[in-house]
Structures are given as C-alpha cells and as structure tokens.
Amino acid sequence: MSEVRVRFAPSPTGYLHIGGARTALYNYLFAKATKGTFVLRIEDTDLERSTKEFEALQILDLKWLGLEYDEGPDKPGKYGPYRQSERLEIYQKYALQLIEQGKAFYCFCSEEELEAMKEKATREGRPPHYEGKWRNPEFFEEAAARLAAGEKPSIRFRAPNKPYVLNDHVRGRVVYPENMVGDFVIVRSSGLPVYNYCCVVDDVEMKITHVIRGEDHLSNTVRQLMIYEALSATPPEFAHVSLLIGQDRQKLSKRHGATAVVNYKEESYLPGAALNYLCLLGWSHPEEKDIFTKEELIPFFNLERFSKSPAIYDIEKFKWVNGQHLKLMNESELRNQTEKFIEKDHLYWAQSDEWKTNAFKLFKDSMLFFNDFARVVQENVFQIDESFDDKAKEILAMPTTKDLATHWNAELNLISSSDKFLSQANFQKIFDKIKTALQLKGKPLFMGTRLSLTGKDHGPELKDLIPLTPVDVMKKRCQKILSFSAQ
Ligand code: GLU
Numbered sequence: 001m002s003e004v005r006v007r008f009a010p011s012p013t014g015y016l017h018i019g020g021a022r023t024a025l026y027n028y029l030f031a032k033a034t035k036g037t038f039v040l041r042i043e044d045t046d047l048e049r050s051t052k053e054f055e056a057l058q059i060l061d062l063k064w065l066g067l068e069y070d071e072g073p074d075k076p077g078k079y080g081p082y083r084q085s086e087r088l089e090i091y092q093k094y095a096l097q098l099i100e101q102g103k104a105f106y107c108f109c110s111e112e113e114l115e116a117m118k119e120k121a122t123r124e125g126r127p128p129h130y131e132g133k134w135r136n137p138e139f140f141e142e143a144a145a146r147l148a149a150g151e152k153p154s155i156r157f158r159a160p161n162k163p164y165v166l167n168d169h170v171r172g173r174v175v176y177p178e179n180m181v182g183d184f185v186i187v188r189s190s191g192l193p194v195y196n197y198c199c200v201v202d203d204v205e206m207k208i209t210h211v212i213r214g215e216d217h218l219s220n221t222v223r224q225l226m227i228y229e230a231l232s233a234t235p236p237e238f239a240h241v242s243l244l245i246g247q248d249r250q251k252l253s254k255r256h257g258a259t260a261v262v263n264y265k266e267e268s269y270l271p272g273a274a275l276n277y278l279c280l281l282g283w284s285h286p287e288e289k290d291i292f293t294k295e296e297l298i299p300f301f302n303l304e305r306f307s308k309s310p311a312i313y314d315i316e317k318f319k320w321v322n323g324q325h326l327k328l329m330n331e332s333e334l335r336n337q338t339e340k341f342i343e344k345d346h347l348y349w350a351q352s353d354e355w356k357t358n359a360f361k362l363f364k365d366s367m368l369f370f371n372d373f374a375r376v377v378q379e380n381v382f383q384i385d386e387s388f389d390d391k392a393k394e395i396l397a398m399p400t401t402k403d404l405a406t407h408w409n410a411e412l413n414l415i416s417s418s419d420k421f422l423s424q425a426n427f428q429k430i431f432d433k434i435k436t437a438l439q440l441k442g443k444p445l446f447m448g449t450r451l452s453l454t455g456k457d458h459g460p461e462l463k464d465l466i467p468l469t470p471v472d473v474m475k476k477r478c479q480k481i482l483s484f485s486a487q
Contacts, residue, residue, distance in 0.1 A: 002209060003036055003037065003209070004030065004031060004034040004035075004036025004037070004209050004210060005031075005036055005037045005039060005206065005207050005208050005209050005210075006027040006030055006031050006036060006037070006038055006039065006208065006209070006210050006211070006212060007027065007038070007039040007040070007041050007202075007203070007206065007208050007211075008020075008023060008024040008027050008028075008038070008039075008040055008041070008062075008067075008069070009040075009041040009042075009043050009199065009202075009213075010024075010040075010042065010043065010058055011042075011043045011044065011046060011049075011050060012042055012043075012044050012050045012051060012052070012054040012055035012058055013046060013049040013050055013051075013054060014054060014260075015054065015057060015058070015061070015260035015261065015262055016057070016058040016061040016062065016260065016261045016262070017259050017260060017261070018244070018252075018259055018260070018261060018264075018278060018313075019214060019243075019244050019252065019259075020058075021061070021062075021065060021067075021261050021274070021278055022241075022244070022278040022279075022281055022282070023212065023213055023214060023241070024062060024065075024067050025065070025067060025275055025278055025279060026212045026239075026241060026279075026283070027212050028067045028068075028069075029279070029294075029297065029298060029301040030210060030212060030301060030302075030303065031070070032298045032301070033298050033299065033300075033301040033302065036209070037070045037071065037077075038067075038068075038069045038070050038071075039069060039070065039071045039072065039077070039079075039082065039206060039208070040059070040062070040069040040071070040072030040073065040075075040082060041072070041082050041083075041084070041202060041206070042055055042072075042073055042082060042083045042084065042085075043084050043195065043198070043199070044083055044084055044085045045084045045085060045192050045193060045194070045195070045198055047085070047192065050085075055073070055083075057262065059072075059073075059074070061261040061262055061265070064261070064265055064271055065261065065271045065274060065275060066271055066272070066275065066294060067275075079205060079206040079207065084193075084198050084202065087198070087201075087202065088191070088192075088193070090201060090205060091187065091193040091197065091198055091201055092187075092191075094201050094231065095155050095186060095187050095193070095197075098155075098157065098186075098230055098231075099155065101230075102137070102158070103157065103158055103230040104155050104156060104157050104158060104186060104230075105134055105135055105140070105143070105155070105156055105158060105183075106134060106143040106144075106146075106147060106153040106154075106155060106156075107130075107132060107134040107135075107153055107154050107155070107156045107183075107185070108134060108143065108146055108151060108153045109132045109134065113132065114130075114132070117130070117131055117132060127179060127180075127182065128182070129159075129179075129181070129182020129183070130156065130182045130183040130184075131182075134153075134156070135156070135158060135183055152189045152190070152191070153189060154185045154187060154188050154189045155185065155186050155187035156183045156184060156185050156186065157183060157184050157185075157186045157197070157223075157226065157227065157230070158183050159181050159182055159183050159184060159223075159226055160226060160229070161178050161179055162178050163175060163176060163177050163178045164176040164222050164225045164226070166221055166222075166225065166238060168218075168238050168239060168240055169237060169238065169239035169303040169304070169306065170215075170239050170240050170241055170242070170303075170306040170308060171215070171218065171240055171308065174218065174221075176221075176222040176225075180222060181222060181223055181226075184196070184223060186227075195220070196220050196223040196224055196227065197227060199220075199224060200224050200227040200228055200231070200233075201227075201231075203236060204228070204231055204233045208236050209236050209237065210236050210237045210238075210239065210303070211236045211237070211238050211239070212238075212239045212241065212303070213239075213240060213241070214240065214241060214243060215240045215241060215242050215243050216243060217240060218240045221238060221240070237303075239303045239306060241282050241283075241306050242282050242306070242307060242308060242309060242310045242311055243310050243311070244281055244282075244310070244311050244313050245310045245311070245312055245313065246312070246313055247312055247313070247314060249310075249312075252313050256313060256315070257315045261274070267369065267371075268341060268369045268370045268371050269318075269322050269369070270322055270325045270326070272293055272294060272325050272328075273318075273321050273322040273324070273325035274318075274322075275294050276290075276291060276292060276293070276294075276297075276321050276325065277317065277318045277321040277322075279297065280321075281311035281312075281313060282306055282307050282311040283301075283305055283306050283307070284305050284307065285297070285300060285305075286300055286305065287300070290321070291321065291324045291325070291328075293328070319368045319369070320368065322368055322369060323367060323368035323369075326364075326367055326368070326369075326370075327365070331364075334364060335360050335364075337370055338360070338364070338367070338370045338373045340370070341370040341371040341373065341374060342373065342374045343374065346374050346377075346378070347378075347381075347382050348374065348377055355421075355468060358464075358467070358468060359377055359381070359468050360373075362460050362464050362465065362468065363376045363377055363380070363460070380454065380456075380459055380460065380465060380469075381465075381468050381469050381470075381473070382469075382470070382473060383455070383473075384455065384473065384476045384477060384480060385455045385456070385480075388455075388484070389457070391457040391458075392451055392455075392456060392457040394457075395447045395448060395450075395451045395457055396451065396481065396484060398444050398447070398448060400438065400440055400444045400445075400448055401444070401447075401448040401451060401452070401481065402481065402482060403438055403448075404434065404438065404440070404445070404448040404449055404452050405448075405451075405452040405478040405479075405481040405482050406478075406482065407434045407437065407438065408430075408434065408449070408452045408453060408474070408478050409452075409475060409478035409479060409482065411430045411433070411434065412471055412474055412475045412478065413475065415471055419471065420470055420471060420472075421467055421468070421469070421470060421471060422466055422467060422469075422471055422474075423467055424463055424466070424467050427462070427463065427466045427467065428463070431449065434449075449462065450462060451481060452474075452477060452478050452481055453466060453469070453474045453477060453478070454469070454477065455477040455480065455481075
C-alpha cells in the first residue's frame with residue numbers, strides 16, 4: 001500500500017460538532033496506525049456561511065482534543081493551500097479540462113427554466129434530471145459566443161448513465177443504479193465550485209488514499225466516483241461510518257445535550273476521555289476494552305471494526321468514561337487540576353494542608369469531573385441539608401435516631417470550642433460511649449449515627465468523614481434531626 005494520506009475536511013460554518021470530531025479522530029488514528037499523513041482541509045467555498053472565526057475555533061478544538069494534523073492551513077505541506085477558497089484556480093483548471101474533453105459543459109439555463117424542466121419531468125413521472133439544450137454539442141458554439149460576450153454560465157458535469165459500485169470498508173458493496181443522478185452543476189454561475197467537485201479535485205491533488213467520513217455522505221459518493229472517473233483518477237478507499245443518534249434513535253441534535261466540542265471543554269471533560277468515548281461510538285476495540293488512551297489505541301486501530309448500525313450517543317456513559325480517565329491520572333496531577341476548579345471562597349481553602357490531603361484522598365474517587373470535587377466536599381462536609389430524602393426519612397422515623405442525635409449533640413457540646421474537628425480516636429470513643437449508654441447495635445446504631453452527624457443516609461466511611469467535618473456543622477445537623485423528629 002502506498003503511503004496512507006487521510007484528511008479531515010470541515011466546513012467552517014459553525015463550531016466543531018462531536019460528530020465532526022469523531023470523523024477527525026478516526027482519520028487521525030488511521031494515519032497514526034499506518035504511519036501515514038493526516039491533512040486538515042478547510043472547505044470554505046460556501047462564502048456566505050463560512051467564517052475565519054469558526055475556522056480558528058474548530059482548529060482550537062482539534063488541538064484541545066490532541067488531534068494534531070501534519071498538513072493544514074497553518075502547517076504548510078507539499079499539496080497546499082489547504083483552504084478551498086484559496087484553490088479556486090485549481091478547480092477552474094480542471095473544469096476547463098473537463099469541458100474540453102466533453103465531460104462537462106456550460107449551462108445558461110435560468111432558474112425558471114430549470115424549475116419548469118423539473119416540474120415537467122415530475123408530472124411525466126420521470127426523474128428530475130437535467131434535460132436542457134446545453135448538454136447538446138450542437139449548442140457548444142452558441143455557448144462559447146455567450147461566454148465571450150461576458151455572460152456567466154454554470155458548469156455542469158455530464159453524468160454517465162451507468163451503474164456505479166462502491167466497495168466501502170463499513171457498508172460493504174454499495175450499488176448505485178444507472179440513471180440515479182442527472183447532469184449536475186460543478187461550478188456555479190458565480191464562479192464558485194460545489195462541494196462534490198472540489199472535494200474530488202482536492203482528494204486527487206492531495207493524494208488522499210482513504211476517505212473516512214459520515215454515512216450521510218454516501219449519497220454524494222456516486223457523484224464523486226463519476227468525477228474521479230472523468231479525471232482518470234483512481235478513487236481512494238472509502239469508509240462511511242454510521243451516524244450518531246440520540247437514545248430516542250433520532251438524529252443527534254441539541255435536544256440530546258451539548259453537541260459542540262467546546263461545551264465539553266468548558267464542562268471540564270478531559271480531552272483524552274472525549275477521544276475515548278467518541279472512538280467507541282461506532283468502533284470497537286478488538287480486546288473489548290472500553291477505557292484506553294489515544295496512545296494505547298493507535299496500534300489496534302483499523303478500518304475493519306466499524307459498526308454498521310447507528311451509534312447511540314449516551315451522555316451518562318460519556319461522563320463515566322471521563323471519571324475513569326480521572327482515575328488514570330497520577331494523584332498529584334489530579335489534585336493540581338482539581339484544585340483549579342475550586343472557587344477561592346470555598347471553605348476548602350480555609351483548612352489545613354493535612355485536612356486538604358485527607359479530603360482529597362476521601363473524595364477523589366467520587367469525581368466524574370474536576371468540578372465535582374468542590375460540590376461533593378460541600379455536600380458531605382460543610383452543608384446542613386434543608387430536607388431529607390425518602391431513605392433518610394425512614395431512618396428519621398426509627399425511635400432510636402432521636403436518642404442518638406440527642407446524645408451526640410450533648411457530647412459535641414462538651415468539646416472545647418478551640419477544637420474545630422473531632423479526631424478519629426475521639427469519634428470512636430464517643431461512639432462507644434453512646435452505644436453502651438443506649439444499648440444499641442446494628443442498623444439503628446450505624447444509620448442513626450450517620451444521619452445525625454452527616455445529615456445523609458449514605459456516604460464515605462464515618463471514621464474517614466467525621467474527622468473532616470467541623471464540630472459545629474455536626475452539632476447543627478443533630479439539631480436539625482431533633483427539630484424534625486419533634487414535629
Ligand atoms: N466539508 C464536508 C463536511 O463537512 C466534508 C465531507 C467529506 O469528508 O468529504 O461534511
């Protein structure tokens with residue numbers, strides 16, 4: 001196989017979408033796995049919708065994800081420029097060549113004429129293909145004269161009337177029957193070329209060997225195969241990966257949550273986790289692994305493990321993958337990053353280093369995101385809950401819970417006000433004392449103590465949690481229980 005060259009070809013008409021990021025990822029991985037080249041090509045011929053700002057933002061997102069390309073608008077290579085708006089002369093050159101060879105022709109039809117042609121065909125039960133006079137060689141002279149007089153025609157490709165076959169890495173053998181498409185425009189009368197045409201010219205010129213993209217492009221491929229043939233170029237290999245859908249099986253959209261990569265960046269997802277999750281949307285690891293780093297993945301990546309069925313986007317799984325990637329980080333790095341997400345006025349910052357270290361040890365595993373940590377600490381350590389959930393209410397209803405809260409409240413009141421916290425040993429001592437005094441054991445003892453001191457029916461082990469919880473918070477929690485039970 002000649003050197004693999006793949007490309008990601010976004011249109012800069014919006015933010016980088018997770019579907020686009022997945023396409024970029026597959027191309028990147030394939031280039032890395034085959035020691036090939038990954039090209040970024042900006043498809044900005046839709047001048048009205050394309051902006052330099054979106055191009056810059058999409059590049060930022062690709063870089064955040066770690067999808068470094070080898071050639072692109074800001075990475076000169078042999079086959080540049082890499083922005084289609086800067087390649088108009090190249091498209092013009094090929095279009096003239098196709099016209100000379102009779103494979104394309106100038107078309108002067110007006111919008112109205114085209115519309116009338118379509119309506120007539122539909123009325124007569126024929127496909128709405130172009131049947132205008134300009135495809136006919138006897139009008140070529142007239143066309144040349146009108147062109148010379150300054151009129152601006154479009155350029156239409158003469159679509160061969162025969163079937164085309166695509167052997168796709170994902171979809172298998174795809175047959176496009178004859179007469180599926182009529183003569184189509186490749187250069188608009190404004191002089192701007194259309195996607196199907198530029199894409200092929202660029203893929204030929206840039207020596208692209210494999211095209212990995214979304215299944216939604218499958219219907220474009222027949223036109224593209226025609227153009228490759230007309231240019232006497234061998235088409236690249238294709239892999240049309242399945243679409244992303246929501247859990248309701250509808251096309252992925254904003255309704256299913258954030259769809260722009262930048263939203264995930266802002267919500268503190270790890271780029272490595274995003275790549276991991278996106279990769280699994282439509283591709284599976286040969287060893288059935290679902291957590292891996294980009295580097296671990298590269299040796300396993302190939303085009304044969306794509307799934308044919310649509311990939312269901314599941315935000316809960318994405319969050320879980322993020323949590324798993326936090327666990328892969330080394331502890332000091334994780335703590336460093338986590339602390340960046342704790343607001344400066346959070347009570348965390350008012351505590352000793354030892355306290356912070358212990359809090360980090362205790363809560364780090366409950367994080368799915370960096371910014372979970374501050375919330376989890378707040379809820380477990382500093383917060384006096386306003387209400388109780390159903391499970392907590394059951395414990396509250398146990399007759400012994402009020403006794404426990406009363407005893408704990410009394411014991412905590414005996415602690416000197418200079419002692420902000422209760423040591424593990426002192427906690428154990430008081431616990432044993434109350435247990436003996438009340439003659440309690442088992443669930444009523446443990447659950448009642450937990451609810452009294454933490455305000456919750458579940459959480460980390462008391463022996464770890466209590467020494468981190470301020471005594472005055474625990475007192476208030478006991479009082480809360482007592483005021484509730486009294487009602
Ligand atoms: N600009 C096209 C898109 O964003 C590229 C499609 C292709 O990869 O050929 O969908």
